[in-house]
Amino acid sequence: MNGLQLVFLLAALVSLFSAVMVVSARRMMHAALWLVLTLMGVAVIFVTLQSSFFAVVQVLVYVGAIAILIIFSVMLTRRVMEDQGDQVLPGWRAAALVAVLLFAVIVGFLALWQGFSAMLVELPSDADNLLELGKALVSPQGYVLPFELASVLLVAALIGAITIAVDLKEDQRG
Amino acid sequence: MDFLRDPIGFVIQWYVGWLGELGLPSSWVDVMAKLTGALVLATGAMLFVVFLIWYERKLIGRIQDRFGPNRVGPWGLLQPVADMLKIFTKEYITPIGADKITYNLAPILAVAAVLLLWSVLPLSVTVVGSDLNVGLLFLIAIGGLGEMSYILAGWGSNNKYALLGAFRLVAQLISYEVPLVLSALIPVMLAGTLSVTGIVQAQQGVWFIVAAPAAALIFFIASIAEIGRSPFDLIEAESELVAGYNIEYSGLKFGMFFVAEFLHAFTVSLIFATVFLGGWQGPGAEEIPVLGFVYLMVKTFVVYFVTVLFRGTLPRFRIDQMMNLNWKVLTPLSLALIIAMAIVGGVTRELPVFWQVIGFLLVNLLLLWAADHLMRLAQRRKTKINLAMQTGSGVLTTSTKHGTGE
Numbered sequence: 001m002n003g004l005q006l007v008f009l010l011a012a013l014v015s016l017f018s019a020v021m022v023v024s025a026r027r028m029m030h031a032a033l034w035l036v037l038t039l040m041g042v043a044v045i046f047v048t049l050q051s052s053f054f055a056v057v058q059v060l061v062y063v064g065a066i067a068i069l070i071i072f073s074v075m076l077t078r079r080v081m082e083d084q085g086d087q088v089l090p091g092w093r094a095a096a097l098v099a100v101l102l103f104a105v106i107v108g109f110l111a112l113w114q115g116f117s118a119m120l121v122e123l124p125s126d127a128d129n130l131l132e133l134g135k136a137l138v139s140p141q142g143y144v145l146p147f148e149l150a151s152v153l154l155v156a157a158l159i160g161a162i163t164i165a166v167d168l169k170e171d172q173r174g
Numbered sequence: 175m176d177f178l179r180d181p182i183g184f185v186i187q188w189y190v191g192w193l194g195e196l197g198l199p200s201s202w203v204d205v206m207a208k209l210t211g212a213l214v215l216a217t218g219a220m221l222f223v224v225f226l227i228w229y230e231r232k233l234i235g236r237i238q239d240r241f242g243p244n245r246v247g248p249w250g251l252l253q254p255v256a257d258m259l260k261i262f263t264k265e266y267i268t269p270i271g272a273d274k275i276t277y278n279l280a281p282i283l284a285v286a287a288v289l290l291l292w293s294v295l296p297l298s299v300t301v302v303g304s305d306l307n308v309g310l311l312f313l314i315a316i317g318g319l320g321e322m323s324y325i326l327a328g329w330g331s332n333n334k335y336a337l338l339g340a341f342r343l344v345a346q347l348i349s350y351e352v353p354l355v356l357s358a359l360i361p362v363m364l365a366g367t368l369s370v371t372g373i374v375q376a377q378q379g380v381w382f383i384v385a386a387p388a389a390a391l392i393f394f395i396a397s398i399a400e401i402g403r404s405p406f407d408l409i410e411a412e413s414e415l416v417a418g419y420n421i422e423y424s425g426l427k428f429g430m431f432f433v434a435e436f437l438h439a440f441t442v443s444l445i446f447a448t449v450f451l452g453g454w455q456g457p458g459a460e461e462i463p464v465l466g467f468v469y470l471m472v473k474t475f476v477v478y479f480v481t482v483l484f485r486g487t488l489p490r491f492r493i494d495q496m497m498n499l500n501w502k503v504l505t506p507l508s509l510a511l512i513i514a515m516a517i518v519g520g521v522t523r524e525l526p527v528f529w530q531v532i533g534f535l536l537v538n539l540l541l542l543w544a545a546d547h548l549m550r551l552a553q554r555r556k557t558k559i560n561l562a563m564q565t566g567s568g569v570l571t572t573s574t575k576h577g578t579g580e
Contacts, residue, residue, distance in 0.1 A: 003201070023215060029329060033276065036322065056308045060315035068348065070325055130307055130368065 015041030180463040183300035227254040237486035264425035281430035283323035297465040309370035331422035339418030343409040354396035356508035360389035366437035374453035383450040388538040397442040405488040442475035
């Protein structure tokens with residue numbers, strides 16, 4: 001076992017453990033903090049895949065967004081944010097069955113994928129995968145259509161949020 | 175390699191060679207060298223704060239027509255050391271109902287988030303922690319970790335003023351991250367790379383502050399907001415919030431926040447000097463790397479001097495003024511700047527560098543002028559409406575709606 005595998009295993013274990021803690025923590029604040037740790041673990045896995053861009057964006061987007069999420073969870077919930085009740089739903093057996101079935105289907109499909117047996121290609125040291133990613137996002141042969149569609153969707157969400165937030169009456173009064 | 179020309183690089187090479195002679199495998203040598211480098215850099219940066227505190231107190235003292243610290247040591251140089259010794263001996267107080275883990279994690283994370291910034295900044299030609307190909311993005315992502323630490327501190331303290339302060343701080347940081355990122359895109363466009371080393375190398379001929387003064391201005395203002403210094407220091411408005419997110423901390427834990435704040439202020443100046451003032455670039459810096467380090471420090475201290483000057487002279491913003499400046503001025507201006515710079519860059523692609531820079535400079539100045547003009551127009555309209563309301567209605571309003579009077 002080399003160092004890279006060790007790092008991968010540690011990161012995977014930390015992410016999985018904290019993912020379990022996200023759904024089992026009693027305090028909402030703690031759940032959000034465990035979520036940060038989970039996403040950090042995913043960022044480390046991106047690093048081991050030599051994809052520094054995704055690792056950094058993972059931290060940038062998710063940790064920054066989770067700070068906002070925590071603020072909202074504090075502001076919109078009960079003061080202590082601590083649930084004393086039962087953590088298990090009445091219909092948990094049916095839910096567990098659906099979850100296991102879904103998991104089995106995903107694993108089944110993934111087992112059919114050829115990518116697992118393919119050998120990793122070592123990147124040449126001077127190759128800039130960031131440059132390639134940028135080109136792929138805007139080239140007509142690449143992903144320009146999904147990229148633009150996602151942009152339009154985000155702009156629509158932005159405008160929608162502003163429309164809801166703006167107070168017209170207040171504005172007209174000046 | 176000559177010791178005098180590049181002492182730091184010389185020591186690094188000697189150390190790596192010495193590790194190799196010990197008979198360790200090469201991968202271990204690499205890990206050991208990186209670990210030692212990180213330790214030395216982090217410790218050096220932390221110790222540097224002692225000097226920064228003295229410098230800032232002295233400067234603020236001069237601004238306010240005082241002497242500043244002048245009792246301990248020559249020119250009061252040892253005053254921060256005495257303060258530190260005092261803070262070491264203070265009692266740790268953990269408030270009742272505090273969330274122990276988050277309460278204790280917050281100061282560590284605050285300092286770590288600042289120290290991590292140093293890992294990608296090139297200090298001279300030969301000395302750079304790690305030349306990430308996404309260096310600039312890394313710098314911004316680490317800022318998010320800093321936000322987390324403030325939230326942890328505010329929430330873990332079990333104090334409503336701390337929580338309110340943390341909310342306000344994070345609202346400010348997240349808002350000002352938008353123009354910060356957008357204006358940081360301009361050097362990336364000019365250099366054609368996200369790597370900080372690459373951005374420094376691209377400023378061989380022209381510093382980016384000359385090609386894009388508007389971007390530099392936005393970046394500088396957003397940076398000051400990110401470190402929460404005056405005029406953006408309403409996160410620790412004593413009259414409203416007592417002291418903000420760190421109210422419940424005492425002793426060394428408070429000291430950690432203090433260190434993080436001072437080091438962050440200096441680090442932000444360092445980033446500005448690196449991204450817009452050419453980093454270590456200067457006459458002879460390629461041949462004599464230690465000269466590059468001196469250049470970088472001089473540039474950084476010039477920028478730091480300006481931030482301290484701001485701190486000593488400007489009054490505090492009100493929160494709606496702060497948000498107005500961000501969302502109504504800086505963000506649209508930086509968006510317009512990106513579009514304009516991209517168009518000018520595309521049009522002048524064939525021209526020599528000199529004319530390109532002239533084009534960039536012109537479009538920057540034009541946008542700055544337009545922004546200033548629009549702000550003045552909006553101001554005049556507001557004043558007019560306000561006057562009409564006062565004279566026309568004849569009713570003394572006690573409206574709490576801000577933004578109309580100023």
